[in-house]
Amino acid sequence: MSPTIGVIVFPGSNCEQDAVEAVKDLGAETQLLWHGSPEIGNVDGVIIPGGFAHGDYLRPGAIARFSPAMESIVDFAKKGGPVVGICNGFQVLTEVGLLPGALQKNIGLKFLCKTVTLKVVSTNSILTSQTQIGVDLKIPINHFEGNYTCSEDTLNELRNNDRILLTYEDNPNGSMGDIAGICNKERNVVGLMPHPERACHDLLGSTDGKPLLQSFLESANG
């Protein structure tokens, strides 16, 4: 049985169709969730896709967190539902408090679109269960504000509880601890800056995004 993945769309989101395409190709059903409606139906998992929700006004994700759909997604997450925030989605998850820390401007003060090498640090999550420590992943990043920042205490907590999932081999944006992706305490909410949906097709240069999305779909099926 294939899981149904809800993909939320805010005004200004632009990676939702890409996320839909990538998970459909992996066998899932999808449903677009309009930000303005609290109805998220019977989805088995949720993706908060990349883009510029609400034009990134105020701060990326700052306004999106107040959407009716987001309220339902927070409920869904609190009940253990699997949620992945990609890029802008990661920003939204930090703003809504499902993940700690914040994403600040890249250290180079420029937008950066490039393929980076990610190291798998933990396979104990809904995003990385099908990956392997020691097998690096080539995945594109595409952001201006991807510099993960948090307090020393938070960083220690993340490290001590195996909540850092992916790190950059060659830190492109200044993130603390080279952090590219993390999960919450319960391990059902994940945020990452790189775009796995952009690495799911041979023609596009890498298929290393597949194990990440497959892990997520498996947990949604779970």
Add this chain to the structure above:
Amino acid sequence: MTEPLHRTLGLTDPELEKIIEILGREPNHLELAMYSVMWSEHCSYKSSRVHLKRLPTEGEHVLVGPGENAGVIDVGDDIAIAIRIESHNHPSYIEPYQGAATGVGGIIRDIFTMGARPIAIMDPLRFGPLEDARSKWVAEGVVSGISGYGNSVGVPNIGGETVFDQTYIGNPLVNVLCLGILPKDRLVLGQASGIGNLAVLLGATTGRDGIGGVSVLASAGFGDDEADADKRPSVQVGDPFEEKRLIECCLELLDAGLVVGIQDLGGAGLSCAASETASRGGVGMDFDVSAVPQRELGMHPYEIMTSESQERMLAIVTPDNLEQVTAISKKWEIRSSVVGKVTEGGLLRIMDGLNGTVLGEVPAISLHEDAPLYERPLAPPDDLELFQEDTAEQLPKPKDIGEDLVNLLSDLEWVTSQYDSQLFLNTVVGPGGDAAVLRLKDPISGRETGRGLAVTTDGNHRWCAINPRLGTAMSVAEAVLNLACVGAEPRALVNCLNFGNPENPTVMWQLSEAVDGMSEACREFDLPVVGGNVSLYNESQGTNIDPTPIVGVIGVIDNLDAPPPGQKWSEGDRLIVIGPEPEGLSGSAWAFEQGHRKGILRELNYDIHKKICEITRELVQKKLVTAVHDVSVGGIGVATAEMAIASGVGCSLARISSHEALFSESSSRVVLAINPDELTNVEEILTAAEVPKARIGLAHGDRFTIKGLLDLELQSMKNKWKSHLPTAFEGGTTQG
């Protein structure tokens, strides 16, 4: 004695006379303002129309040719592609970030107004040298602006070019190309029809930004700095978030069949949109200025009608559909206001309330059809003969040929990594390739067709400075060859003609020659011109830019089951160059680096060029080459150096015996890297096709050597190539 109003608005005395003749009376301020923007060079093409009509525009795949908002071609599987290129040169000199940002916004609107979803942009850019402080400031701001707007509005930037030369000090060129995809049957034209139908203004409020953008900025050269600073308010300000919502709103309206016609607002704002839709439809319009949502208090009707505030569209809607249109707009948080009504007779009446006072009244068609048509005098430069005799082959040999080569190498990653090149999961080859390659998926179902699109932008001011006709033909030829290098057949061309002051007969001669060169090449390659843009008055303190015609060519790849070979060769590959022997140095990047900007170009041999394109395409499609790269800027020296750097594998080359052979940019040459197992096969194919060819060496090791000429360490070449731009920009941005 104060300047008469018409002159302050940029209209000449004879133009005023013509307006009086059309109206049968003196025009009022509002009417004059409308004519001044619509008849500006930028909007009316008054100096260039007489030449542009020589371009070939017909072709079997053409669905919409020049004259609409964008050209549209059939790419099979019931899919159509809309394509257009535009310039935003003058605003980018005054306010680089917004000038470039709104250039992106404007071209994107031209595409979705045809019913196409914008899927890619490309940005051919030209700046003064980075040692010039203002040029650096402009370049940084422009790249930031294209990045900021393009990324945020959600259209990937899949390629372009960035060229630096002293000719662009004071006149940067910011050309932006956009592609959009649509099902063939969703094509919508920018026409009003149906008496009694409503004109609905969608999008942003109207303010005072950009007023006079087309007349004040784009139709005049630049003078001194102080006066230029006063032109800053004429630069439009963009909001990509508004545009993104506008795209989604308009595409939803079009999908639902709720719109009779739709037109974007660009140069000349409402004057243009209202009059163009009416005039194309052969109808008139009553336009209510009081209904236009305004951003500022106390705006005059003439300001409202000529404002170039961004992110606005004018939709023609039947009264029955108004409610649904309003509902969909509301969902996307897009303002919608009924601002007009389609009428019989052809008059554009500007009113204060649809039943109120008539503030101005002109025949809609006169704003377009009656725009002056100039046959400006043209003449080749007086010293042409002397100019041609002063060839670059006469320059002394370089003191250090290796250093001269390395100075021509530059990694553009500093620019291109600021652009999202991957959104929509179509980009198979992005910035840095010979041509960009996109997967072609059905716009409705998302189904892969198994085919691809290839697009390239090309232009070479050095060739055109030497010989505008031949240089332009060579640019078209290069574009076709670039497409062949990714296995694509060309289908259509769009162009942006960037020239100096048309009141200068030499500039007009350059324009006319360029048009002739483009026509000739397009006919030879069976390439219809489906759209174009002209930017004149690229002149500062009396100095005109070198003629810079830019072309964008789109083609189709019949079978895209793997990415094309690209430029990376492998250790052990045999290297072959196909095409005629190199000849001549005039107009080469090397010559210009030595300060030499004169001479002659070798004629283009179309038969040989077509043969080279065909064979390259065949070898690529049959996957018989490891790597392929055409020879253009910097000659075979730069072509092979770029391949070595991309691969991380050096080479030993021979049979390149002089700096002329190394740096010559004569046309129709391609470097092929072939696996030794395939070599015999490939050489047989080349021989059978009677293609001139020469084995030039072997890919191997960590040095880049050319027997008898130079011997360089590859890593050191790569370091210099990589650090060239970041060092020049000194890392980091000064822009928001």
